[in-house]
Amino acid sequence: xxxxxxxxxxxxxxxxxxxxxxxxxxxxxxxxxxxxxxxxxxxxxxxxxxxxxxxxxxxxxxxxxxxxxxxxxxxxxxxxxxxxxxxxxxxxxxxxxxxxxxxxxxxxxxxxxxxxxxxxxxxxxxxxxxxxxxxxxxxxxxxxxxxxxxxxxxxxxxxxxxxxxxxxxxxxxxxxxxxxxxxxxxxxxxxxxxxxxxxxxxxxxxxxxxxxxxxxxxxxxxxxxxxxxxxxxxxxxxxxxxxxxxxxxxxxxxxxxxxxxxxxxxxxxxxxxxxxxxxxxxxxxxxxxxxxxxxxxxxxxxxxxxxxxxxxxxxxxxxxxxxxxxxxxxxxxxxxxxxxxxxxxxxxxxxxxxxxxxxxxxxxxxxxxxxxxxxxxxxxxxxxxxxxxxxxxxxxxxxxxxxxxxxxxxxxxxxxxxxxxxxxxxxxxxxxxxxxxxxxxxxxxxxxxxxxxxxxxxxxxxxxxxxxxxx
RNA sequence: GCCCCGUUCGUCUAGCGGCCCAGGACGCCAGGUUCUCAUCCUGGUAACACGGGUUCAAAUCCCGUACGGGGUGCCA
Numbered sequence: 001x002x003x004x005x006x007x008x009x010x011x012x013x014x015x016x017x018x019x020x021x022x023x024x025x026x027x028x029x030x031x032x033x034x035x036x037x038x039x040x041x042x043x044x045x046x047x048x049x050x051x052x053x054x055x056x057x058x059x060x061x062x063x064x065x066x067x068x069x070x071x072x073x074x075x076x077x078x079x080x081x082x083x084x085x086x087x088x089x090x091x092x093x094x095x096x097x098x099x100x101x102x103x104x105x106x107x108x109x110x111x112x113x114x115x116x117x118x119x120x121x122x123x124x125x126x127x128x129x130x131x132x133x134x135x136x137x138x139x140x141x142x143x144x145x146x147x148x149x150x151x152x153x154x155x156x157x158x159x160x161x162x163x164x165x166x167x168x169x170x171x172x173x174x175x176x177x178x179x180x181x182x183x184x185x186x187x188x189x190x191x192x193x194x195x196x197x198x199x200x201x202x203x204x205x206x207x208x209x210x211x212x213x214x215x216x217x218x219x220x221x222x223x224x225x226x227x228x229x230x231x232x233x234x235x236x237x238x239x240x241x242x243x244x245x246x247x248x249x250x251x252x253x254x255x256x257x258x259x260x261x262x263x264x265x266x267x268x269x270x271x272x273x274x275x276x277x278x279x280x281x282x283x284x285x286x287x288x289x290x291x292x293x294x295x296x297x298x299x300x301x302x303x304x305x306x307x308x309x310x311x312x313x314x315x316x317x318x319x320x321x322x323x324x325x326x327x328x329x330x331x332x333x334x335x336x337x338x339x340x341x342x343x344x345x346x347x348x349x350x351x352x353x354x355x356x357x358x359x360x361x362x363x364x365x366x367x368x369x370x371x372x373x374x375x376x377x378x379x380x381x382x383x384x385x386x387x388x389x390x391x392x393x394x395x396x397x398x399x400x401x402x403x404x405x406x407x408x409x410x411x412x413x414x415x416x417x418x419x420x421x422x423x424x425x426x427x428x429x430x431x432x433x434x435x436x437x438x439x440x441x442x443x444x445x446x447x448x449x450x451x452x453x454x455x456x457x458x459x460x461x462x463x464x465x466x467x468x469x470x471x
Numbered sequence: 472g473c474c475c476c477g478u479u480c481g482u483c484u485a486g487c488g489g490c491c492c493a494g495g496a497c498g499c500c501a502g503g504u505u506c507u508c509a510u511c512c513u514g515g516u517a518a519c520a521c522g523g524g525u526u527c528a529a530a531u532c533c534c535g536u537a538c539g540g541g542g543u544g545c546c547a
Contacts (some may be wrong), residue, residue: 005518011546011547013546013547043547045546045547046546046547049547084487099545102545103544103545105528106544106545107544110543114472115472117472119472119473119474119543120473120543121543145545146545147545149497160476163476163477166476168474168475171544172473172475173474173543174543176544176545177544181545182545184537184545186544186545186547187546187547188547191547200544205539207475207477207540208543208547209541209547210475210476210477210542211476211541211542213547217479233476235476235540236540236541238539238540240482242539243540244540268484273483273496275483275484276484276485277484277485277496279485281484281485281495282494283495283497284496286489300484301476302477302478302540303476303477303478303539303540303541304484305481305483307481307497307498309482309497310482310496310497310498312495312497316509316510316542320510337520351505356510357509357511358509358510359509394542414506416506428507429507431507432506433507433508434507435506435509436506436508437507442508444509445509448507449506450506
């Protein structure tokens with residue numbers, strides 16, 4: 001029975017960022033790899049910014065991705081008593097104190113200190129207040145926050161599984177607030193208390209939290225615990241150009257990838273590869289294979305740039321590896337959203353099997369076969385494909401020949417008009433796109449012989465004649 | 472400003488002192504297969520940030536510089 005316990009603890013203040021998903025994934029992978037427990041904890045101590053909608057969305061995204069958790073979700077907003085009690089104990093032990101400075105006062109003094117070349121941060125004004133002084137301020141109507149007293153000297157050091165020893169001078173970390181003046185606990189406190197009480201043994205999170213670890217560790221000690229969980233700070237995911245990954249680089253929320261037709265398994269696969277790789281160098285991996293291969297020790301320490309192209313390639317690989325029946329049901333919602341009324345299932349299944357080899361997203365598959373479920377007179381002809389068609393010298397002859405052929409030929413699964421094109425003295429390969437454009441609406445798509453067959457004689461002729469007439 | 476972390480092809484990476492004048496993958500380019508395109512196959516392009524050490528030997532260890540990222544909040 002494994003004692004290993006990990007948690008994913010997002011703040012519900014917006015959509016789930018792709019970087020957060022990677023964090024969730026690594027926690028989940030390690031938990032599953034070692035047979036540990038994966039806990040979901042919602043860090044909603046900032047009541048003003050947290051929303052129920054976001055809490056719901058986090059869960060639905062994780063379900064969709066298949067990142068199932070074993071415990072939770074625990075809401076920190078429901079555990080304020082525990083945090084406040086812990087804060088009380090630290091105050092009683094002298095590790096923290098009531099601070100009556102307002103946020104603005106602290107900021108102004110900090111900025112002034114920086115201007116004068118001194119260290120910024122809290123100046124410790126309320127550190128040694130007597131009981132009488134505190135009473136006086138309370139009488140003035142000032143609300144108190146609780147500030148944790150950080151050591152004045154020495155270093156804080158912890159061992160990071162990915163980076164080795166991480167160390168910082170205590171003098172650069174000033175006393176920090178653990179309970180706001182409105183009585184609500186702050187992240188550092190809630191995080192320390194929960195990791196302690198929930199028996200978290202491994203903390204995997206983004207590198208942006210590396211500095212906060214010193215504070216959390218100090219709080220643990222103030223709470224009487226000397227043991228340290230295993231920490232591993234993962235490199236951040238950057239956008240193209242090395243800047244922070246943001247909207248302008250494309251989709252940053254999982255929902256957007258879902259809507260664009262990416263598979264959960266491909267997204268997981270790609271995200272896993274961003275900062276980690278299996279020992280044998282394989283790159284296309286199922287979730288089960290990821291679990292089997294995942295090694296925390298092999299996670300990289302340098303940030304990775306998100307590359308949408310590689311994700312697309314991987315998605316194509318996953319699509320191709322999928323059993324047809326599964327793919328059919330995965331594409332169905334996309335088809336319904338596009339042409340629900342004309343959809344016919346047997347033809348749809350056949351078309352999916354043809355599209356499987358030639359698409360990188362589910363949306364693309366649905367788009368590629370749209371011509372099958374569009375009324376003949378509604379077929380839209382792609383502009384550049386039409387241009388290409390017009391540039392073919394004998395396009396009219398080709399269309400006439402194919403029309404003649406389709407009118408007469410015996411109907412099979414493959415309507416192959418190459419022979420009549422060849423009789424024109426034209427190389428079929430050179431003008432194939434003319435038929436594609438006429439029948440499918442664009443020069444590239446599902447194999448045309450099967451497409452014509454599926455469409456039927458009448459529809460095919462209608463489209464070919466329409467193109468011929470338009471020339 | 473101060474503190475912390477990082478730096479191998481355009482991108483993701485292999486490499487943890489000799490097997491590396493650096494391997495794989497995506498992308499890109501060229502050729503082949505094929506019903507155009509795509510898939511698939513073959514080949515090609517391209518990197519150890521810089522400067523000092525340590526060592527018989529460094530992409531790998533140490534120091535410095537440069538660059539990038541993060542933190543410096545009564546956000547998480």
